[in-house]
Amino acid sequence: MSSLEQLALRAGRELEDAPALEVLRWAADTFGERFCVTSSMEDAVVAHLASRVRPGVDVVFLDTGYHFPETLGTRDAVEAVMDVRVLTLTPVRTVAEQDSEHGPRLHDRDPDLCCALRKVRPLEDGLAGYDAWATGLRRDESPTRADTPVVGWDARRGKVKIAPIARWTQDDVDAYVAEHGVLVNPLLMDGYASVGCAPCTRRVRAGEDARAGRWAGLAKTECGLHG
C-alpha cells in the first residue's frame, strides 16, 4: 500500500465527522497545489468552500460538448466572480469528430462509451498533476452514493478522493447557498435536480431522487467518474 493510500485511509477515519471546511483545510494544507476541486457546475458550493481555505484553488470542469448553455454560463460566472482558477477539460475529439467515428447520437446507443470518451478519459488526463481531488458527491443524492466516504482512496487513479459535503442534505446545501450567495445553475430552479449533459438529463418528478433525471429510462445511473 502506498503512503498516499495510507494517508487517505487514515484521514478517512479521522475526518468522517469533521465539518466540510475542516476537511478542505486538511486537503489544502496537506496537498497544496496538488489539490483540486472538480465541479459539474450544478452549483459552486464545494468550490466556494475550498476557496475559503485556499484562495485561487483549481476548479476543474469537464466540457463534454453536450452541456446546457446554462451550465457553461455558470462556469463562466464562477470564473468571473469567485477566487478560483477554473480549468476546462475537453475530450480528445469534438462531438462532430465523435459522430464521424462512431455515428451520431452515441449517447443513445452506447452511453457508457460516450461517457468514457467525453468524461472519464479527459478527467483522468486532467487529474494527472494532482494527488487529491474533491467532489460534491452527497450520500443523500441516490442509493448509489449512500456509502460515499468523506475521504477515500481512488484506486483507479491512485489519488486521494475527498467528498467534503458527503454527509450534507439538500437542505444543508440550500442553507449554505443562501447564507453565502453561492452561484447555482439556473436549471435547478427549472425542475432539474441534477444537471449533466443535455441529451441525458431531464427534469425530475415529485418523489423521485435527485439523480432520477439522469439517463432516465436506461439502466445507467453513473457516468463512470466515480466508479
Ligand code: SF4
Ligand atoms: Fe455522452 Fe450522455 Fe455521458 Fe454526456 S452524459 S458523456 S452525452 S452519454
